[in-house]
Amino acid sequence: KQEVTQIPAALSVPEGENLVLNCSFTDSAIYNLQWFRQDPGKGLTSLLLIQSSQREQTSGRLNASLDKSSGRSTLYIAASQPGDSATYLCAVKNTDKLIFGTGTRLQVFP
Amino acid sequence: DAGVIQSPRHEVTEMGQEVTLRCKPISGHNSLFWYRQTMMRGLELLIYFNNNVPIDDSGMPEDRFSAKMPNASFSTLKIQPSEPRDSAVYFCASSLQGTGSYEQYFGPGTRLTVT
Numbered sequence: 001k002q003e004v005t006q007i008p009a010a011l012s013v014p015e016g017e018n019l020v021l022n023c024s025f026t027d028s029a030i031y032n033l034q035w036f037r038q039d040p041g042k043g044l045t046s047l048l049l050i051q052s053s054q055r056e057q058t059s060g061r062l063n064a065s066l067d068k069s070s071g072r073s074t075l076y077i078a079a080s081q082p083g084d085s086a087t088y089l090c091a092v093k094n095t096d097k098l099i100f101g102t103g104t105r106l107q108v109f110p
Numbered sequence: 111d112a113g114v115i116q117s118p119r120h121e122v123t124e125m126g127q128e129v130t131l132r133c134k135p136i137s138g139h140n141s142l143f144w145y146r147q148t149m150m151r152g153l154e155l156l157i158y159f160n161n162n163v164p165i166d167d168s169g170m171p172e173d174r175f176s177a178k179m180p181n182a183s184f185s186t187l188k189i190q191p192s193e194p195r196d197s198a199v200y201f202c203a204s205s206l207q208g209t210g211s212y213e214q215y216f217g218p219g220t221r222l223t224v225t
Contacts, residue, residue: 034213034214036216042218042219043201043216043217043218043219044201044203044216045216046213046214046215046216049213089153096141096158096160096165096166096207097155097166098143098155098214099155100152100153101152102152103152
């Protein structure tokens with residue numbers, strides 16, 4: 001059974017810092033991995049999707065990497081801003097299902 | 111495109127009442143997913159449909175929960191009778207499934223409170 005874990009559970013950093021969020025999964029037979037952002041009381045917004053054949057994807061200040069063989073992904077946020085404060089969820093796709101991690105709650109303070 | 115649409119956004123009901131949540135997927139998407147999110151259990155998949163057909167309902171907690179997708183543009187999740195432990199945020203998501211590599215797009219969710 002696929003299990004997805006995210007570390008750390010919570011993170012508080014000053015504005016401007018570069019930071020890394022970690023995601024690990026137990027079954028490497030995945031189709032893709034997706035990173036989402038969730039603001040309090042809101043739905044999920046897709047940030048990046050990495051196909052199983054890819055190593056990384058970039059969008060603006062965000063960079064996500066995937067090491068399928070070791071069951072790991074990282075989300076790198078450059079020059080963090082208060083507007084980045086949210087919960088970040090990773091999810092891996094086995095067959096048609098997305099299995100979600102527990103999330104990292106990020107707070108960026110001015 | 112308006113994205114995935116869910117209604118209502120908030121629902122407060124008394125224990126024992128029937129609750130119906132609604133979802134309109136993104137036009138052209140052929141797969142639809144219902145999730146439940148709670149503080150204790152995080153985000154859980156309840157059921158998903160491919161081409162309007164339920165494929166996997168193993169996440170549905172019990173017989174009080176049922177879901178239908180009568181056509182490609184509409185789905186419902188029904189709870190009858192509702193219980194306080196059903197209180198959660200229910201999300202609907204849709205995607206275009208082919209080889210299994212397509213993104214899922216989420217609706218804003220329905221916050222359900224059962225008193």
